Amino acid sequence: MFKAQKRFIAGAVCPRCSEMDKLTVFSEDGKDFRECVSCGFKEQMFLQSAPKELETRVNLTEEEKLAETKPVRLVDPDSSN
Numbered sequence: 001m002f003k004a005q006k007r008f009i010a011g012a013v014c015p016r017c018s019e020m021d022k023l024t025v026f027s028e029d030g031k032d033f034r035e036c037v038s039c040g041f042k043e044q045m046f047l048q049s050a051p052k053e054l055e056t057r058v059n060l061t062e063e064e065k066l067a068e069t070k071p072v073r074l075v076d077p078d079s080s081n
């Protein structure tokens with residue numbers, strides 16, 4: 001028994017009946033669909049997978065993290081007198 005878990009898309013507008021917050025997304029047979037509970041509009045979604053090269057950009061060494069963090073210079077209170 002297959003049970004599709006549907007989730008509502010907040011703020012999404014149905015392209016057919018223009019009703020807001022009526023669109024749901026669910027997976028079926030490894031594919032993603034969106035369906036409108038108001039008018040019955042159903043469409044397969046083709047999600048673009050992000051390039052894997054971008055993942056390596058997240059990894060920063062400790063030296064790179066320190067280089068981006070500039071030390072805060074404290075102002076000498078006596079200099080304002």
Ligand SMILES: [Zn+2]
Pocket residue numbers: 014015016017018019022036037038039040041
């Ligand atoms: Zn609709």
